Amino acid sequence: MSRPGDAQRGSGRAVAGARSTGAGFGRVLVTVYGVLAFAALGRSSYELATKFTEAPVAYSLSALAALVYVVATVALALGAAPVWRRVAWAAVGVEAVGVLAVGSASLVSRDVFGESTVWSLYGQGYGYVPLVLPFVGLWWLWRTRGPAAHGPRGSDPADGSEETTA
Amino acid sequence: MLLPLLILLIALCVALGGWAAWFVVKDRAVILNQLWGGAVVEGVLIAQAITAAIRGATGGGPSDPLLFWGYMATALVILPVAAAWAFAERTKWSSVVLLVAALTVAFLDFRLWQIWTGA
Numbered sequence: 001m002s003r004p005g006d007a008q009r010g011s012g013r014a015v016a017g018a019r020s021t022g023a024g025f026g027r028v029l030v031t032v033y034g035v036l037a038f039a040a041l042g043r044s045s046y047e048l049a050t051k052f053t054e055a056p057v058a059y060s061l062s063a064l065a066a067l068v069y070v071v072a073t074v075a076l077a078l079g080a081a082p083v084w085r086r087v088a089w090a091a092v093g094v095e096a097v098g099v100l101a102v103g104s105a106s107l108v109s110r111d112v113f114g115e116s117t118v119w120s121l122y123g124q125g126y127g128y129v130p131l132v133l134p135f136v137g138l139w140w141l142w143r144t145r146g147p148a149a150h151g152p153r154g155s156d157p158a159d160g161s162e163e164t165t166a
Numbered sequence: 167m168l169l170p171l172l173i174l175l176i177a178l179c180v181a182l183g184g185w186a187a188w189f190v191v192k193d194r195a196v197i198l199n200q201l202w203g204g205a206v207v208e209g210v211l212i213a214q215a216i217t218a219a220i221r222g223a224t225g226g227g228p229s230d231p232l233l234f235w236g237y238m239a240t241a242l243v244i245l246p247v248a249a250a251w252a253f254a255e256r257t258k259w260s261s262v263v264l265l266v267a268a269l270t271v272a273f274l275d276f277r278l279w280q281i282w283t284g285a
Binding site (some may be wrong): 023024025026027028030031032034035038039042045046049050 | 232233236237239240243244247248251252255257259260262263266267270
């Protein structure tokens with residue numbers, strides 16, 4: 001169960017135990033999230049500004065998706081702090097549920113929401129990136145979690161004072 | 167939008183992406199020269215924006231200006247942000263970030279062309 005990096009844990013980092021979600025592979029994850037956030041935000045602003053009344057449900061869903069991507073990007077980038085890590089879990093979780101729910105609904109009835117959204121057909125319009133990304137995000141959050149989340153070793157991650165002298 | 171600038175920009179993005187991909191294989195972090203490469207791409211992108219603005223002002227602009235300039239704004243922002251974000255990471259993952267950014271800009275430029283020509 002020992003992973004590279006275990007040795008440096010709790011040695012005076014911002015959060016004892018938990019690794020930053022924005023470093024290493026996480027830097028790529030945040031980049032892809034950022035691009036998707038920009039894409040979704042641009043699309044949503046355009047829809048809201050030009051044709052919101054045509055399909056309010058679909059365009060509201062797109063706006064919600066855009067907002068969640070922005071929150072997920074920021075939270076993953078700042079993931080060294082416990083509060084941002086929790087926000088990231090929530091945002092990425094909402095995405096996973098959203099893309100599966102909206103994707104399945106759009107599969108049953110093509111125009112259930114009146115118009116297509118970022119999450120329609122499991123994000124087909126975006127190369128299925130919206131489908132893959134939340135699960136990669138969940139895996140990454142789980143992988144970089146602190147020792148308190150998986151057993152007796154280590155102290156309370158919110159404390160961390162005992163380990164700094166080790 | 168001018169076709170030669172489009173071809174030049176996509177070629178430059180592919181070259182920059184290839185350079186970054188080579189660094190991923192070699193397990194190396196982004197170097198300053200690659201950021202200069204990114205600056206060249208950004209320069210061509212700005213040239214595209216200027217020519218598009220001039221064409222638009224003289225009546226030959228895109229059929230959907232809002233959509234076009236939305237995409238243009240996104241394309242202009244990506245490389246500077248990605249470069250800063252990548253350069254702070256001193257592992258091969260920074261090279262992956264640059265690769266993703268270069269491919270994204272190439273794709274966005276292709277979309278810009280589609281919107282411009284009304285395809």
